[in-house]
Amino acid sequence: MKNAIFIDRDGTINIDNHYVYNINDFFFIDNVIHAMIELKKMNFFLIIVTNQSGIARGVFTQQDFIFLTKWMISYLQLYCVHIDAVYFCPHHLQGIVKQFKQNCLCRKPGPGMLLDAQKRFNINMTTSYMVGDTANDMLAGQLAGVGTNVLVCSGKKITKKTMNTANWVIKSLASLPNIIKKQRYRNI
Known part of the structure; x- marks a missing residue:
């Protein structure tokens, strides 16, 4: 069996500029690329799991999301970072795009995206670890049976209630490789 880092996108990998779907609005958070390099060296699968309600809300299209995702993956490959998979949920009950206006198991806090990846890989x-900036990310990890749910403070404002949903609270994804290494060293 393989170990994975499930990573939320907006607020965890990139600065959350509210419905990011354009390359010109996509900015990596400081040092996350280096962290991904280190996590790959540690033999983790890197799997992005992201809610993208902007599709259902008609803010951008599924094709816009796919175009940006392909660009992001290509950019990361320049640094020898291989993203093993990207799962996204385009659904939202308040959507205006009929085909995406629905309740589903893939929208976090639902565990659908993580469970699909578990079966596939x-x-x-x-x-494994779930890394994100919201309580919904942490709850999705819990519902999927992820061992360690890591809340990052690089995205949305973190409340005490949200902190209580996580196993670990860290400043950024950039800190994760060193924290995992220290944890592994303690367990020897």
């Missing part, structure tokens, strides 16, 4: 969920 034979992931050991108890030794």
